[in-house]
Amino acid sequence: MSKTILKMDHITKFIFDAYGKPIRGTDVKILEDVHFDVCESEVHILIGENGAGKSTLMKILGGIIPQDEGTVELFGKEVHFTNPKQAEEMGVGFIHQELNLCPNLSVAENLFLGREITGKGNVFSKKKQMCDESRQMLMRLGFDIDPNVLVRNLSTAQQQIVEIVKAISCDSKIIIMDEPTASLTQTEIDHLFDIIRSMKKQGISIIYISHRFEELKEIGDRLTVLRDGCYVGTIDMADFSHDKVISMMVGRTLGQMYTCTHTPQKEEVLRVEGLKIGPHTEPLNLHVNKGEVVGIGGLVGAGRTEVAKSVFGARKFYGGKIIYKGEEITKPTPKSMIQKGLMYLTEDRKIEGLVLRMNIEQNITLASLSEMFKNGYIRRNEEEKASDEMIKNLNIVCTSGEQLANTLSGGNQQKVALAKWLNSKPMLLILDEPTRGIDVNAKSEIYQIIDDLAKQGVAILMISSELPELIGMSDRIYVMRRGTISAELTDREEFKQETILSHTI
Amino acid sequence: MGKEQNNSDNKKKQALKTYIKRNGSVVIFIIICIIAALFVPRFASANNLLLIVKQSAIPIIACIGMTMVLMTGGIDLSLGYTIGLCSTIVGMLVKTHEMAYIPAILITLGVGSVIGLINGFCVQSIKVPAFITTLGTGYIIYGIAEIVSHGESVNRLPKGFLAIGKTELLGLNTTVLISAIICIVFYYILHKSTFGRNLSAFGLSEPASRLSGVATARINVTVYVVSSVLAALVGILLSIDVNCAQPTMGGGGYTFEIITGAVLGGVSLFGGIGSVIGAMFGVMTIKVIGNCINLMNAAYYLYDAIMGIIILAAIIFENVKNRKL
């Protein structure tokens, strides 16, 4: 085996906000005691469910966020990156999932951004020289892209190639690729693999994050599995088997957190027929009954949120029928759907779920304000009564209803968002990742609430990336893949993490 | 025992702090009034204070509209020009065309609402940034006003028309009373009705309020209509006040003064926060300062620079305050 060039040991990271700063008052760990190493000229695959901590680990390696505990050792030296530039200088290139180029600049300008070749006095750039060098760099890797073309006018695959060339041209020894094939066609993927192989020959190592099993075997040398922020194990690709990796990815124990005491009723609340969430996606069908908890599984980006938002009227869709309580809804809007009792708890509570700079009380009554409006003004005391009741029932930890929503912890914020809908008396509640990023206690409380609602006859459609949660709570599960439903599991006996996972990838 | 004492002291301090934070405009107004009373001769007379109230009455109406637009995170730079156009229109209708007063006023307010609808449509439906839309429409409106009036002003308006704003009632003229009624109506709308709460939610977070069933598109258009209709009313009242109707009434400088008033009144330029009380005291603060410049016999041309520096200070202050939170 060739020599190890990167070692990450005992990496621990607490949950953090958008700026990488730890969030006060929680001790949720995204990564806990994770190990990871990379050898010279290998393709090391990193795999795990959504939220397993792959991206966080790579962000630490790329210098985008710092780790809270643990060490990173690069080429035998311990390193502490405080910004991405430092990581880049040490030979770590990061090809992000989202575009990380300036679309309005040319290929050459992007390749040389921040390290332009300048003439005398360090003022004027030598455009022609940069262009020539860019062309050579592209040619060396076998690409015929004109360096003068604006990045905006390239195809997604070509843009990715530019990113790769940029990473290599910075003398990167390790290149992180985060789901590089997500938006590529098969020929483009083949081409990408050719590049990866030729990079390997040049002694460059690649950390490859992907969910597409069929690719992994073709390109990988070793594979590391993360689960729930923990290191599970590393195997050689010679030992790779589909079942083995899936069993490593799941293996999570189903705790006693889930309460599932409700029984679904026969009456149908929602039926969706032939819904197309994108112009080129396959149509999908689904239905939800009264008092039933229906789960939707699948990877992030499979179109789960889009289904929910289409039904809720918060986005445009491309055909299909929505039948709610026997009535066909032709033009849904959030306002009209809420009035009809269909509500949607968003996955992004900070931006879409709560008005963070309003207080708890105002957030809880936001969707049911017209009920508080009697005899010509908003009844403050009724508002207070309603919110106090919700605070008590949902056990929201706060000083009073006057507290601003942005001062609450994640779990309590989620309860406030949920309280907003409960206060509006839902018939069908769509929950999008209801327990993401909140601590264990709040999680089990939310499960209890979901079960109670179902018992009262509320239909629940729950989108979740956490398989145990789906299995523990649902009466039926739909699994989504690439914009449509790939499987429906109706038998609780069938609910196995392996089964669900195999339909997602 | 000592701790409890401390606690209640803290609570009082906290309560005072929240009060100041919520009603900063009132506090600023009072402080400036006290300073003025101490250092500016003839400031603290009943007549002078009455004058300030009278001077503030009309701009307060415009400021309420601007406050609502700013609460959505937008801005209405066409406001001053709308005033000019509406002044011209009402003047020409009642003088040149000898129209009855009520229809003339209704037509003028109608013109205002059409302007508001156009602004609102561009901002909401075509997503043109508010400052571009209203900068553009502002120039269009000014052009129309000049074309309609041929650049001339209408002087000596009919007596009956002037009476609408100049009749003395209870020691105040009707203009002040109209302004007071508008303040009360909009106080109710902004602070007691669902519309006000939804407007605030929309300004603070568009996605969250839209997904909570708030009719965000309707609110966004409504605020521009309200702003323009109130501007039309201001155009009418200003014409009555100076007994002259002309396209240069209002204008860019007036818009700026109104924005200054709104900012002094505690409107957040990032949207969501604003109040009618704030608009009232914001405008009155400006008028007190203008009044002091007058009383001290300082030159009128100081006014613009001082106004600019005040709003600059207010913006920096608000920003620093938000940083700390």
Added chain:
Amino acid sequence: MKISKKTILIAGAVILFLIVGSRIPNYLTVKNIFNVIRQSSIVSLVAYGMTMVIIVKGIDLSVGGIIASCAMISGLMMKSGVSIWLAIGTGLLAGALMGLFNGIMVEKLEVPAFITTLVVGQVASGIALMLNGGGSLGGFPKEYVFIGNGTILGMPISNYITFIFCIVSALIMGRTRLGTYIYALGGNDMVVKQQGISTAKINYFVFAFSGFCAAVAGILLSAQMNTVHPTQGGNYQLDAVAACVIGGVNMAGGEGKVYLSLVGALLIGFLRNGLNLYGLHPFYQNLVIGVIIIVIVAVSIYNRNKKIEAAKVF
């Protein structure tokens, strides 16, 4: 795509030119053309800075105030006997400093650019009023007036200044690393930060440059008129924004060329001049320009939204 936009712009300009030109006497003469360029010089100069500001997703509404106040500063200095070059230098410095202040407010306090610049513009025009007690100033030294009204080789000096500044700005944007960073900041600020480039410095430069351009415009205007009036700034900010928008600068940032903004400014100049010669009252001109701005911005935003919609994949 890119080429066709340019072609349309230039073709449109030529067609407008010929149609209007053929119908109006004295329109298509060298003298009138030079004259229009001279009249457009103020808007053009302001538009260069404005182009850069809009490229970094800002806007500069302070230019009107800066035009008046910087000219007033220079004028007062000259009147008090300071040499004209020192006076002009001070005026230009004042403009750059006011612009820099805009940049600091936008970068450090994160106040939206349109608010900051609106307010700074107001302070600047207040200063213009205050400095000379609200009155205007006139009767400048001969050399100064010559800058505004003289000709060299038959072309007005104003036109030379317009073209020289166009070349300088275009060089900055097209040939220096700073120019690349300005475009990059407008295109994807995350990338710029990741490359360890200081976004603050870029913003400071762009706003200061815009203030500087406005100061040049203000001084040139006062030289052309041989007077400084405190409200001279007037319409120029709208015309400059219009020039940029007509020249294809994207209001959402990242796109735009200085020389195309010059074309935009000249188009406005020829439009105003044509409307004048055609006998249309100046009142109509503002109206037309207001409509043009809104329509062009609306169309470009509509197109962009359509593109975003089309780019979504699963």
